[in-house]
Amino acid sequence: MSYYKPKFQHPKLPKNSLGYTVADYDGSISTLCAGCGHDSISAAIRNACFLSSIPPHRIAKLSGIGCSSKMPTYFLGRSHGFNSVHGRMPSVATGASVANRDLIYLGVSGDGDTASIGMGQFVHLIRRNVNMTYIVANNGCYGLTKGQDSATADLGSVGKYGTQNPFEGIDLASLAVLQGASFVARSFSGDKEQLEPLIRAAMAHRGFAFIDVVSPCVTFANNVGSTKSYAATRDNLEAMPVDFVPMREEIRTQYKEGSSQTVTLHDGSIIHLHKASKDHKADSREDALMALQAADRTGKVLTGLLYLDPTSQDLNHTLELASQPLNSMGKDELCPGSRVLKSINEGLR
Amino acid sequence: MKQLEGVNDFVVKFANVNGTGSASANHLFAKAIFRMGVPVSPRNIFPSNIQGLPTWYEVRVSAKGYLGRRGGVDLMLCVNPQTMEDDIASVGPGGYFVYDSTRPLAPHLKRDDISTFGIPLTEMCMREFKVARLQQLLKNVVYVGALAALLDIDFSILKDLLSDQFKGKEKLISPNVHALEMGYQYAKENFTCPLPIRLDPSVIDAPHIRESQHILMNGNTAAALGAIYGGATVAAWYPITPSTSVVDAFSKYAERMRIDAGTGKRNFAILQAEDELAAMGIVVGASWNGARAFTATSGPGLSLMSEFLGLAYFAEVPVVLIDVQRSGPSTGMPTRSQQSDILAAAYASHGDTKHVLLFPATPRECFDMTVQAFDLAEQLQTPVIMMSDLDLGMNDWMSPPLEWDDDYEMNRGKVLDKNALDEAETWGRYVDVDGDGICYRTLPGTHPDKGAFFTRGSSKNDMAVYSEKGDDYVENVDRLLRKFETAKSYVPVPKVHDPIPVKKPKTKQKLGALFFGTSASPSYEAVEILAEEGYPIDVMRIRAFPFHESLDAFVHEHDVVFVIEQNRDGQMRQLIMNECHIAPDKLTSVLNYSGTPITARTIARQIRRALNATSADVVKLHPETA
Numbered sequence: 001m002s003y004y005k006p007k008f009q010h011p012k013l014p015k016n017s018l019g020y021t022v023a024d025y026d027g028s029i030s031t032l033c034a035g036c037g038h039d040s041i042s043a044a045i046r047n048a049c050f051l052s053s054i055p056p057h058r059i060a061k062l063s064g065i066g067c068s069s070k071m072p073t074y075f076l077g078r079s080h081g082f083n084s085v086h087g088r089m090p091s092v093a094t095g096a097s098v099a100n101r102d103l104i105y106l107g108v109s110g111d112g113d114t115a116s117i118g119m120g121q122f123v124h125l126i127r128r129n130v131n132m133t134y135i136v137a138n139n140g141c142y143g144l145t146k147g148q149d150s151a152t153a154d155l156g157s158v159g160k161y162g163t164q165n166p167f168e169g170i171d172l173a174s175l176a177v178l179q180g181a182s183f184v185a186r187s188f189s190g191d192k193e194q195l196e197p198l199i200r201a202a203m204a205h206r207g208f209a210f211i212d213v214v215s216p217c218v219t220f221a222n223n224v225g226s227t228k229s230y231a232a233t234r235d236n237l238e239a240m241p242v243d244f245v246p247m248r249e250e251i252r253t254q255y256k257e258g259s260s261q262t263v264t265l266h267d268g269s270i271i272h273l274h275k276a277s278k279d280h281k282a283d284s285r286e287d288a289l290m291a292l293q294a295a296d297r298t299g300k301v302l303t304g305l306l307y308l309d310p311t312s313q314d315l316n317h318t319l320e321l322a323s324q325p326l327n328s329m330g331k332d333e334l335c336p337g338s339r340v341l342k343s344i345n346e347g348l349r
Numbered sequence: 350m351k352q353l354e355g356v357n358d359f360v361v362k363f364a365n366v367n368g369t370g371s372a373s374a375n376h377l378f379a380k381a382i383f384r385m386g387v388p389v390s391p392r393n394i395f396p397s398n399i400q401g402l403p404t405w406y407e408v409r410v411s412a413k414g415y416l417g418r419r420g421g422v423d424l425m426l427c428v429n430p431q432t433m434e435d436d437i438a439s440v441g442p443g444g445y446f447v448y449d450s451t452r453p454l455a456p457h458l459k460r461d462d463i464s465t466f467g468i469p470l471t472e473m474c475m476r477e478f479k480v481a482r483l484q485q486l487l488k489n490v491v492y493v494g495a496l497a498a499l500l501d502i503d504f505s506i507l508k509d510l511l512s513d514q515f516k517g518k519e520k521l522i523s524p525n526v527h528a529l530e531m532g533y534q535y536a537k538e539n540f541t542c543p544l545p546i547r548l549d550p551s552v553i554d555a556p557h558i559r560e561s562q563h564i565l566m567n568g569n570t571a572a573a574l575g576a577i578y579g580g581a582t583v584a585a586w587y588p589i590t591p592s593t594s595v596v597d598a599f600s601k602y603a604e605r606m607r608i609d610a611g612t613g614k615r616n617f618a619i620l621q622a623e624d625e626l627a628a629m630g631i632v633v634g635a636s637w638n639g640a641r642a643f644t645a646t647s648g649p650g651l652s653l654m655s656e657f658l659g660l661a662y663f664a665e666v667p668v669v670l671i672d673v674q675r676s677g678p679s680t681g682m683p684t685r686s687q688q689s690d691i692l693a694a695a696y697a698s699h700g701d702t703k704h705v706l707l708f709p710a711t712p713r714e715c716f717d718m719t720v721q722a723f724d725l726a727e728q729l730q731t732p733v734i735m736m737s738d739l740d741l742g743m744n745d746w747m748s749p750p751l752e753w754d755d756d757y758e759m760n761r762g763k764v765l766d767k768n769a770l771d772e773a774e775t776w777g778r779y780v781d782v783d784g785d786g787i788c789y790r791t792l793p794g795t796h797p798d799k800g801a802f803f804t805r806g807s808s809k810n811d812m813a814v815y816s817e818k819g820d821d822y823v824e825n826v827d828r829l830l831r832k833f834e835t836a837k838s839y840v841p842v843p844k845v846h847d848p849i850p851v852k853k854p855k856t857k858q859k860l861g862a863l864f865f866g867t868s869a870s871p872s873y874e875a876v877e878i879l880a881e882e883g884y885p886i887d888v889m890r891i892r893a894f895p896f897h898e899s900l901d902a903f904v905h906e907h908d909v910v911f912v913i914e915q916n917r918d919g920q921m922r923q924l925i926m927n928e929c930h931i932a933p934d935k936l937t938s939v940l941n942y943s944g945t946p947i948t949a950r951t952i953a954r955q956i957r958r959a960l961n962a963t964s965a966d967v968v969k970l971h972p973e974t975a
Contacts, residue, residue: 028815057801060638060793073803073815080793081803082637084630085660091585091622091630092637096793098583098618099640103794121630124623322614326582327639327792331759333616334580336606338753344574345750348564349384 005029016053025050027075037189037215037230038071038137044192045106045135046075048199052246059104060096064089064118067143067217068110068136087118090125090134094315097130100325101316104203105132111152112142115170119151122172126179126208131314133202133209136172137189139217140228147220158225171296173306176210177288182312183209184288185242185305188233189216194303197244197271201305204246204269207312214301233301240304243272263310273305282308350462353443354545356552357387357412359423361496364436365489366429368400374489375406376745377510378496383565383747384506385550388414388558390870392744394945397590397684403432410548414555416747417871420950423546424500426492428470434458445544447492447499466540468495473531478524487528494532501543503550504533561749564712568741569645571712572671573598574751575719576643577606580759581669583642585620585631587650590684591739592673595645625650629657629668636667637804639764639792641723643669647739649678651690651697658732659698662829663806665779665788667726667733667762671719674738676944685944686739688866689916694734695894695924700807701826705733705836706894708865709741712748714892720757721841727762729836730790738915740867740946763789770799778802778813779825786832833895840893843900848887849876855883856960861907862939863900865891865921868913868947875913875952884960886911894924901929904936911956913939915947 005028013021025046030039049059056078063069065086072081084092093107114122114136125134140153141160149157152172153165176184183205187195195213202209214233216222222229247268261282263271273282276291288307295302324333353359361378365371372393379391390409396402409419424445427436433448433455440446442462448454450467459465470491474484497504508526515521536542553559573595576584586596600619607616618635622628628644635642646654651672661668674690676682694706705725707718718735726733763783765773770791776799779788788811791800802813810821864872869890876886889903904910904925912922919938926933939955941947956962 055797057797058794062634078798078801080791080801082634082664083803083805084633085656088626088630088657091627092634094620094627095583095585095631095634095636095640095642096638097634098620098631099635099638099642100794103638120623121627124627128620319618319620320613320615321618322609322612322616324616326616326618327635329580329582329616331580331757333609334582334607335578335757338755340606341574341578341751341753345562345564348566348750349562 016050018053018055020050020056022047022050024078025056025076027077028073030074032067032070033219035218036067037139037217038068039074040189040192041135041137041195041213041215042071042075044195045199047192048196048203049076051196052200052203054104054203059106061106061108062089062093062096063108064110064113066110066113068108069113071108071137087113087116088121089113090118090121093132094125094128094130097132098315098319098321099327101131101321102325105130106203107132107134109134109136111136111138111140111150115151115172123175123179126176126181126210128315129180129182129207129312129318131207131316133199133211135199135211135213137215138172138212138228139215139221140169140226141217141221143217143220154227157227158223160220160223171292173210173212174289174292177285177292177307181210181307182207182309184307185211186214186303187211188214188237188239188301188303190230190234191237191239191303194239194242197242198305200244200246201242201265201269201271204244204265204267205308205312206266207309207314236299236301238295238300238302240274240276240302242274242305245270245272263308265310271305271308276302283310350464351443352464352545353423353441353445355423356547356549357410359410359546360419360421361408361410361424361426362422362439363406364425364427364429364432365404365406366431367396367398367402367404369489370486371404371428371489372406373514374493375408377490377507377514378493379408379745380510380565381497381502381506382408382410382548384510385503385548386553386559387548387550388412388416388553388555388747390416390746392418392740392946395684397680403429412552412554414558415870415874415949417867417869417874418946418948419874420948426496428488428492445546447495449488466499468492468532468535473535474528477527477531483524487524490525490528491532494529495536497529498533498536498542499540499544501547501549504529558747563747564750565745565747566712567594567743567745568709568712568715568737569594569673569743570598571715571748571751572645572719572735572737572742573602575716577602578716578753579641579720579723581641581643581723582616583618583620583631583635583640584644585622585628585642586644586646587622587625587628589625589647589650591675591743592645592647592650592671594743595671595673625653626656629654629670632668633657633661633666636726641669641727641759643671643723645671645673647673647675648683648690651693655693655697658704659700659702660806661732662698662702662704663700664804665730665790666804667730669719669722669726670732670734672734672736673742674736682944684739686867686946687915687942687944688736688738688868689920689942690736691916691920691924694736703833703895705729705731705840707733707735707841708892709735709737710866710869710890712741712746713751715741716751718841724760725839728760728787728839729832730762730787731832736866738867763787765789765791765795765800767796770796773799776800777811779809779811779828781828781831785835786828786830787835837895837897840895840897842897843892844890845899846888848885849880851880851883851885853883854885855962858908859906860884860886861903861910862886862888862913863891863903863910863921863925864888864913868915871947871949871952872913874949875956878949878953879956882962884956884962886956891921896925896928900925904929904931909937909959910935911937911939911959913947913952915941917942
């Protein structure tokens with residue numbers, strides 16, 4: 001593990017449209033194990049924000065507790081972050097997002113944080129369609145407490161100590177599709193070609209965008225027999241490529257009709273996604289579930305954008321919130337004054 | 350038999366079945382007395398149920414303006430056969446019993462030391478009204494009419510109140526007025542009206558109440574208005590009795606007062622969370638992001654919120670929590686009142702934590718303290734918990750009117766905006782620049798290059814950089830303690846009243862009494878009773894935790910200090926012992942934890958017992974109403 005992160009950078013690092021280099025999106029040095037899948041996710045988040053030219057300070061990073069939830073320290077050092085309570089990041093994110101609708105919210109969680117202790121909050125976050133990106137770094141085990149199976153560990157998967165997991169794993173992507181999430185994707189930490197555009201698309205999406213990222217734990221679940229090891233994931237990977245073209249940028253690539261589909265987001269950005277089969281539609285929950293089930297039956301890890309509703313309306317819309325962020329309102333907008341109180345008193349006599 | 354006498358000074362209790370419309374009729378009765386200008390305090394004693402279980406409504410009328418429970422029942426109105434045996438037994442000797450005589454009173458229930466009045470309520474309504482629901486509902490209005498005759502209630506006020514109540518549903522007014530008249534006529538024709546206990550607005554002993562133009566309102570509504578006026582924009586909650594009506598009322602007022610005139614959009618967000626964990630998480634998230642946010646809960650909700658309260662304490666995020674206290678866990682007793690969350694709130698959460706508590710005693714204070722809670726939470730960057738209870742929150746109280754100073758400015762505390770960050774040479778989130786333990790905060794999205802930091806619980810140094818060093822931790826939690834010291838000068842000071850002159854004191858000991866919240870009204874009354882009996886007691890009403898220095902001094906200046914509260918373990922007493930380093934034998938508990946609010950008679954009796962004093966108070970009290 002490194003303990004020092006050099007500040008030196010190439011003088012000619014490319015700049016994005018805001019004039020930032022990718023280094024401006026760096027965070028502190030990671031303290032995760034060398035080779036941890038989570039570090040690749042951090043890098044993908046950093047690159048995605050750089051490529052999409054998002055001002056770092058307009059992003060708020062939120063996490064729960066666990067190895068995954070330490071990640072936000074390791075990217076976007078110029079963004080505010082909140083390492084909150086185990087399994088409760090969804091509620092903190094919900095409060096933060098209604099308080100200031102103008103920021104971009106990025107939640108990072110793990111399989112323990114989301115699928116066990118945080119399951120209740122997770123499904124309610126989906127139900128409310130909070131405008132945020134929610135990434136689960138999914139390795140099927142508890143890292144900080146040394147390798148216990150988590151609720152997403154596959155049935156029969158073998159942990160570091162040689163025991164088979166006797167329980168059915170919870171599939172967060174299927175759950176998110178079923179529960180009404182408006183953007184559901186799965187990816188693999190080792191597939192940055194797919195993960196980066198997915199994160200960019202998720203952050204451009206209006207509403208709740210979920211990405212379940214298989215992110216192997218090198219220390220406790222990278223052994224033979226583990227279904228979430230690097231080797232097993234690579235062997236069984238069935239990746240559907242995704243391209244993201246932000247608003248205002250020209251589409252340069254020509255896409256073939258058939259196994260791919262182009263979707264335009266609310267802000268004019270375009271996602272080009274490849275589908276599991278020709279008949280699948282990106283905005284069909286049934287198709288998404290069928291594809292996930294089929295992959296699961298054959299032991300495949302199906303990755304890509306599984307479901308997308310580009311017309312989704314978020315919680316701010318449902319609550320009919322004013323366009324001015326609530327946290328910027330003052331006395332004039334909020335306090336009815338003494339005259340109104342006098343009439344209330346009158347009504348109570 | 351000597352009948353109880355009293356002008357503007359008696360207790361009426363209604364025994365009903367819940368879900369039968371009795372609550373609004375009983376409220377009509379109490380409100381009419383209020384409109385007559387006679388001090389009145391009604392209390393709903395209700396089950397955790399929608400329909401069919403016993404429910405009571407106790408109305409105290411007090412010429413002197415005592416608003417706490419006195420104890421005892423002078424007139425019982427009983428329309429619930431399920432509880433009649435207990436209800437009739439609870440009437441004090443010389444008292445009055447009014448019942449539905451459609452079914453005759455069982456012979457074994459008859460008492461010869463009280464006056465009994467039978468009114469065939471069911472029979473009269475069956476005969477007079479055709480619709481089944483009206484037959485049931487109007488029974489309640491008939492007995493209000495009868496009480497108007499028996500107690501001399503101004504009939505025109507009752508009619509006015511009915512017109513107010515049914516504004517927009519005018520066709521309901523005439524059957525209601527008719528029912529009132531039926532009861533009134535029946536009483537006039539069959540009984541000697543009025544009774545020796547009766548109302549007379551011309552002889553009121555409490556001019557302060559008339560002059561200050563009192564209102565009648567419950568504490569939860571007042572707290573909700575406080576949240577509106579205090580600038581709360583985010584409310585997150587999970588339904589739980591008895592706090593539910595806080596957010597209900599907030600919603601009602603916000604829909605009226607917080608709609609943007611230009612766009613019709615809302616300047617507020619209300620989120621009904623999946624549980625109290627999430628409700629508090631939403632508040633923490635919104636407050637972290639700079640909005641004024643609050644939640645309201647009761648007992649079990651406080652337990653669930655404890656985890657986040659600890660995080661908010663360590664991460665220094667403002668939180669406003671309105672805890673409407675009730676009896677303990679599960680269902681049933683939780684619809685009864687207590688002050689039993691004191692320790693759970695003061696030290697909520699794991700690790701070393703202490704929280705700022707406010708103790709309102711009137712609806713007016715619920716309003717003022719809620720506004721203040723938002724200021725305190727942001728000034729101190731910490732959770733502030735307002736400790737109301739069911740009695741204050743859900744019952745109507747006569748209260749001085751709510752007042753608002755239009756010059757009020759929200760105190761947002763030490764928050765650095767973009768300009769301040771531009772000017773700042775160095776900044777660290779947890780650096781105690783001013784020495785008061787309160788550091789400078791930044792909000793997400795404020796500045797492109799400066800002020801970003803990672804909010805965490807315990808592992809950090811004063812620059813908000815991750816640290817597991819013992820020294821960093823110690824420095825941080827010691828500063829939090831310094832901040833708690835600072836809080837002492839920010840929170841409301843205790844209320845001290847001039848002692849009541851006692852001509853020939855029966856004791857040489859210096860006596861003091863400490864109380865708070867809904868224990869205050871009956872405590873003031875008990876102290877007056879005991880002063881008349883020769884026991885002068887100095888009083889101090891606690892209004893906040895951390896305790897003001899004067900509380901320490903008060904305890905040390907007295908030989909015996911009674912701590913009057915509504916829980917089993919003397920929780921406030923324990924908190925005082927713990928925080929003020931006072932020996933246990935200095936503080937004597939006066940307690941009631943039956944679920945019904947503490948009475949002046951209970952307090953006086955317990956203090957007498959502690960002083961080995963005898964009493965002229967020989968009224969035999971039924972345990973339920975004592």
